[in-house]
């Protein structure tokens with residue numbers, strides 16, 4: 001598997017020559033969920049070694065700016081034992097992020113999967129910067145489609161024999177269908193399978209149980225990126241369980257590590273050659 005990191009992951013040069021920014025990820029519970037104790041540790045470090053300010057990054061880590069490089073070892077020892085560690089910079093696997101586990105719209109909550117992936121792969125050195133982003137539904141709040149590896153949880157729905165009360169709650173946003181896949185025409189409920197994005201929202205609001213979730217799964221996308229040359233990821237494959245997802249992402253990282261040359265992002269390879277190399 002991929003090489004493990006040496007020291008000084010998580011350190012970014014600051015705007016002032018003699019100052020660095022220290023990026024910190026939480027392993028327990030996982031970034032971006034910090035316990036009050038962890039927030040206290042970070043606040044104390046920012047107060048004593050920085051300028052009393054912390055910055056939350058787009059990839060759900062916390063940065064402490066204005067740190068003297070000579071104090072880094074001392075700071076790292078203060079993080080030990082609190083489920084915190086420097087990381088998520090350069091070619092080290094970036095913090096695996098997930099959307100909120102508390103969101104009403106989750107087809108499947110994905111936070112614990114992100115924690116598992118972080119614990120399995122944090123510190124791996126890959127050919128290029130690598131983002132992995134897990135979304136609990138097609139809203140894709142953590143931008144799964146512009147990540148190197150993006151996951152979107154899906155809920156396949158089905159109609160049951162429970163009588164529809166024609167309440168219309170499933171038909172429209174905000175709680176029902178956001179993509180106009182459901183119609184109630186002349187009292188007849190119809191679902192357009194071509195429009196349905198398998199979010200499962202309609203089943204959440206259907207009190208009689210006329211619509212229910214038949215199965216859940218995960219769509220995996222590959223080769224997206226943001227930045228100055230943004231690119232949308234392509235659909236790679238669907239997997240039917242959390243274990244299959246963990247295994248497949250491990251295999252994708254492995255193949256990327258073996259196939260990519262230094263500096264290649266997954267998006268660069270897929271743009272030129274497609275996703276074939278990921279199949280091994």
Ligand code: SF4
Pocket residue numbers: 099100103104105106107135136137138139140141142
């Ligand atoms: S992606 Fe879906 S489940 Fe996740 S936070 Fe956004 S709306 Fe909620």
Ligand code: SF4
Pocket residue numbers: 155157176177178179180181182191195196197198199200201202203
């Ligand atoms: S599962 Fe399909 S039909 Fe139901 S709300 Fe989502 S997109 Fe609409």
Ligand code: SF4
Pocket residue numbers: 163164165166167168169170171184189205206207208209210211
């Ligand atoms: S929410 Fe359920 S009961 Fe109401 S219209 Fe939709 S399918 Fe029928």
